[in-house]
Amino acid sequence: MYDIKEWQHVFKLDPAKEISDEDLDALCMSNTDAIMIGGTDNVTEDNVIHLMSRVRRYPLPLVLEISNLDTVMPGFDFYFVPKVLNSKDTTYHNGMLHKALKQFGHMINFEEVVLEGYLVLNPDSKVAQLTQAKTNLDIEDVEAYAQMVNEMYKLPMMYIEYSGSYGDVEMVKAVSKMLTNTQLIYGGGISSLEHAQEMKQFADTIIVGNIIYSDIKKALKTVKIKKESNK
Ligand code: 1GP
Numbered sequence: 001m002y003d004i005k006e007w008q009h010v011f012k013l014d015p016a017k018e019i020s021d022e023d024l025d026a027l028c029m030s031n032t033d034a035i036m037i038g039g040t041d042n043v044t045e046d047n048v049i050h051l052m053s054r055v056r057r058y059p060l061p062l063v064l065e066i067s068n069l070d071t072v073m074p075g076f077d078f079y080f081v082p083k084v085l086n087s088k089d090t091t092y093h094n095g096m097l098h099k100a101l102k103q104f105g106h107m108i109n110f111e112e113v114v115l116e117g118y119l120v121l122n123p124d125s126k127v128a129q130l131t132q133a134k135t136n137l138d139i140e141d142v143e144a145y146a147q148m149v150n151e152m153y154k155l156p157m158m159y160i161e162y163s164g165s166y167g168d169v170e171m172v173k174a175v176s177k178m179l180t181n182t183q184l185i186y187g188g189g190i191s192s193l194e195h196a197q198e199m200k201q202f203a204d205t206i207i208v209g210n211i212i213y214s215d216i217k218k219a220l221k222t223v224k225i226k227k228e229s230n231k
Contacts, residue, residue, distance in 0.1 A: 002178070004034075004061075004156075005183055006033070007061075007205045008033060009032050009223055010032060010035070010036050010205060011036070012036045012065070012187065012207050012209040013051060015037055015038075015048045015071075019213070021054075024054060025213065027220070030053060030142070033061070033205075034060060034061040035058075035062050036065055036080070037051055037055070037062070037064050037076075038063075038066075040126040041165075043067050043068060044056060044070050044071065044121050045070055045099070048069070049073065049185055052075055052076065056075070061075065062077050063078045063079070064076040064080070065080045066081050066082070066217045068096075069103075076112070077112065078114055080116050081115050082118040083115055083118060085118060085145050086120060086133045087132055088132040088133070108230075113185065115157070116146070116155070116157045117148075118158075119159065120135060121133075121135050121167060122164055122165045122188060124165070125161075125162070125163040126164075127146075127161060127163055128163075139170065139174045144151045146178035146182075150182045151180050154182075157183045157185055159186075159187065160175060160186050160187070160203070161187055161188060161189065162187065163188050163209070164210060167186065167189065169202070171181070175202075176202035176203065184204050186200070186207065187203070187209060190222055191210075192222070193221045193222055195222075196222040
């Protein structure tokens with residue numbers, strides 16, 4: 001079985017965006033550790049199934065990051081469930097999860113489900129707007145969230161989400177110091193190998209999203225962190 005803790009690099013595909021067979025092949029054969037499917041807007045059952053079936057031809061782990069209950073379906077290796085720590089709306093803390101468990105709790109294989117302590121930090125991102133995230137946080141704020149996740153909730157993962165913009169390295173560094181057990185995931189604005197290397201100094205796993213659609217060559221170069229990293 002796949003060991004998520006070993007993942008250093010993941011490509012995140014947005015089911016609402018088009019990707020050619022050639023680009024998808026390059027991503028899946030790139031030596032990345034996994035493919036994640038997830039997005040905020042226009043994620044539908046149809047586009048998730050379609051993308052899942054295309055990625056499934058490749059022998060690498062496939063994750064669905066759940067953004068709405070209508071698109072949850074069998075066929076993935078893992079289901080990542082964001083719990084948005086700084087959302088002002090309880091839907092994104094445990095409201096959606098509660099609804100899901102009421103409906104599907106009896107048929108879930110919990111070995112495949114991973115709860116992510118999610119911290120949304122780019123105020124202009126769709127996810128920040130949707131979840132009404134309080135993003136004007138300082139270092140002490142994010143350290144407290146990290147401690148909460150690591151020491152109290154004891155979640156397997158914490159995801160620093162700057163979706164669409166490159167984040168503050170000092171924030172990521174501060175979180176990384178607090179996490180002794182929880183795996184640190186960083187995503188947001190990685191558009192070069194240098195960005196990937198910088199964030200990988202502190203994050204266990206980096207997520208590369210948007211650049212796939214604007215510059216596939218740059219996206220593919222970020223996988224090089226795997227050879228150079230000593231984490
Ligand atoms: C988005 O964290 C991921 O959920 C990746 O961010 O799309 O900005 O690379 P980008």
